[in-house]
Amino acid sequence: MPVKPAVGTPAEVTQGSRTGGGVGESTLRPDGILKVTGEFAYASDMWHEDMLWGQVLRSPVAHAEILSVDTGEALATPGVHAVMTYDDLPTGVRTYGLEIQDTPVLAHGRVRHHGEPVAIVAADHPETARRAAARIRVEYRELPLVTDESSATAPGAPLLHEDRADHRAGHVPHPNVVHRQPIVRGDVAAARGRADFVVEGEYTFGMQDQAFLGPESGLAVPAEDGGVDLYVATQWLHADLRQIAPVLGLPEDKVRMTLSGVGGAFGGREDLSMQIHACLLALRTGRPVKIVYNRFESFFGHVHRHPARIHYEHGATKDGRLTHMKCRIVLDGGAYASTSAAVVGNAASLSAGPYVLDDVDIEALALYSNNPPCGAMRGFGAVQACFAYEAQMDRLADAVGMDRVGFRQLNAMSQGTVMPTGQRVDSPAPVAELLRRVKAMPMPPRRQWLAAGEQADVRELPGGLSNTTHGEGVVRGVGYAVGIKNVGFSEGFDDYSTARVRMEVVGGEAVATVHTAMAEVGQGGVTVLAQIARTELGVVRVTIQPADTRVGSAGSTSASRQTYVTGGAVRNACGLVREKVLELGRRRFGTYHPAWATAELLLEGGRVVTDGGEVLADLADVLGDEAVEVEEEWRHRPTEPFDLRTGQGFGHVQYSFAAHRAVVEVDTELGLVKVVELACAQDVGKALNPLSVIGQIQGGTVQGLGMALMEEIVVDPGTAKVRNPSFTDYLIPTILDTPDLPVDVLELADHHAPYGLRGVGEAPTLSSTPAVLAAIRDATGLELNRTPVRPEHLTGTA
């Protein structure tokens, strides 16, 4: 049964050129031209002969008992092949989840959030499937809502999950708390006594969406052996597999997964969406089933960034030294756990920011509520904290009477600083230097809207072509922020990746094939893995195999970890291949030259050479007809869980740092903002692909800008329903909202990491938002304790 190319990512793309293309070069993406010309095959473009279309019926209310479900009329609709509800699930495993298996595959007697899946339909046309789903009659009896901390923990509050038996349940203060992590270190009371200034602040962080452009999509094809082949856009094939197979009642080797073209992820594809539903319908009907969410459904089809209420207290001495910090971070996890516990761990352990703070009292927790489920998104718990502690830093600097950057530099952490968790930072932490660099960049000229002449160029003004000001009411502001993000999975997680590397002669030339299950979601992993293979194996041509589950897990494409971990796995496997190739060479040619036995040998430019540069043999001759292949798992150094009471522990693999300077023009009368420039300085350890690194930093920066000014899922507090599930009303920055983004890349090696690299993708998302907020405060003098900031907040009309 031939599947029409379900590829796209990375479709057996052969890369490389005669110019090298190894580590440190800006090789181009194999999918770049296809993407910008609209020819790249995304998951939603897949098609299969005889395929059916799946459709999900979702709850129109946030919290209700399901009194009855009548599928009769839907089933009787011509063209409908299957309708399934909870009662039709094939095994006793009817829930899933990344950490806690609390999410129903289909609702059972109760829905806990707006948009929860209740039933699924397969039909021969998407319109038929949609109409049939609308004909399923569900009777709901609405239940009282849990929407915030007070309604979650009030006496008699409805419990989202009454009979919790998960491993967190015994350690939480209330069953509506998913996880709570305190961190206590030093003596806050004593340190507070030394403070000349104490600053307290209450902050609110809105619910951000990943807003990836390729909606959830996949195609499940039933196989003759009773299994299923699933082509899907995801972030972690093997984590999906672990959750899907038990629900289907299949062994994992009968659920064969292949990555399809992914149109962005940002954390929103860590949790399952359509995977199980498509497989269930395919196995039920014996036909391939495709499910594609539309934009509206996508807003209900994945978790969002946790909104947060945050309280901070900081103290400082007259000479500007931080004395202590207390904070409480309350994250709203919504109806199901997703990755809330790990987000709590990050929020707590990174809540001090990149500053020296020896006396801290920290508490972070995530609630269960009837709001939309929240989980992973770029920055993962560190973003919310950074927004708040950076506002605190400005207020402290002002209280002390110091320059805001100087105050940060004075208190900046560095290599050797001990984190609130007790973990000593054992690689470069150039926080003060990043601030110095970003501050030293030239300032964009003032009144740029008059650069072209007497007529104002409205594109350079707040409001842009909407023509709201010609300079009236416009005030410039400048703000700075810096942040700290962990890289890799933390708290004792076995965070490994697997690489299979093969070397053989094709067309007279030695070529390498790299096979991993790494999800390419736009981060540039396919480029970097090929660069590593070229550098390690001295070949020009490298083929990257499509990611699938025929090779071991690569772990998730998240936590800024893939270049580190899967890159590390590929480098490790390449090293083993190199040893085998040299072994082969010694066997074949060892007698011809003594250097085979005595010298340090390298693979370069398709040859075996000595470290002195003498060529011993062509790789093609060494290999002959033989292929050398290795598949190996690779791990970074282990971490350990945080102590449940004190929060102490070697919890994180690596830290990454970025600093931003935002320059804004604010129309103070209308509350409209034009970000003129958002400059970033970031330490990346080693830029494996400098072009990709700059792309990541600019992308993260703009996502943070969106969070500062416009991106928010608005949930009605009275109904817990989402009010803006569309790109009409969930706004993300356009190119006209995107300022100049100068980037200064620092490369200070972390000797624990492959090539000294440091994960890049998330850190710029942290400091971008507070830098923009700081710049708007600078322009307006307003306090602005919430993000995103809307025109109402700047004009007193909220």
Added chain:
Amino acid sequence: MDFLRPASWEEALAAKAAHPAAVPIAGGTDVMVEINFDHRRPEHLMDLNRIGELGEWEVGEESVRLGAAVPYTAIMEHLRGELPGLALASHTVASPQIRNRGGVGGNLGTASPAGDAHPALLAAGAEVEAGSVRGSRLIPIDAFYTGVKRNALAADELIRAVHIRKADGPQQYSKVGTRNAMVIAVCAFGLALHPASRTVRTGIGSAAPTPVRARTAEEFLNAALDEGGFWDNGRSITPSVAQRFAELCSAACNPVDDVRGTAGYRRHAVGVLARRTLAWTWESYRGTAAAEGGV
């Protein structure tokens, strides 16, 4: 869903008479969104793209007859001099791709208070040319918007063109959105000076159930300009007059709180836009009048 594809205006009118619930579609800016979101599943969709005359315009002595499907891009490129307010409004419509397809007929057909063209049409002065098998008529723009997303068209009528008065003085248009492009209006304001009749006309978008004129504000300003001899002496408008005008424009709003903005913000912002657009148009008028030696 049946797809009707009339080849001429007469065929379209006959089809509309036969199927009064048929939804006309040209650029699809609004209709396709409603279909994609499953908000609307009309029995009949009527494609007007085969009727070439709907994409044409004629510049007459007094007014421009703008075909219902003339794309916003054409208005921006070719009618900036005759219809400056509408050209500015066209600039704020969605993205370049949508401006290449969408036209004023769609805005009028949907009659959403957030339609970008409405404030410019209200300020300039316009008439909607509606046709049916019964004949054709001109509906004054002030009488066109009858309720939230409702207009004065009869069930068998189609919009053929809009007759917009050619600018006889400066016009301005401003729109507030929460990003700098591709955004639905939180509120919008159009203002046109008509030196020939010595009047000022306004249009407010997204701040009332329908697009509206700020009539009390217009009357106040017309009287103030008249009394002070401003049209003749070309003096700058006094801040107190501008302020009162802005307040009356705010007062003409009847906005709601919604996910795009609060009612309070809309009232406030309309006032700011009224004050600014008045200053821009008046300064431009003074400049022109001075250059012509009239002042």
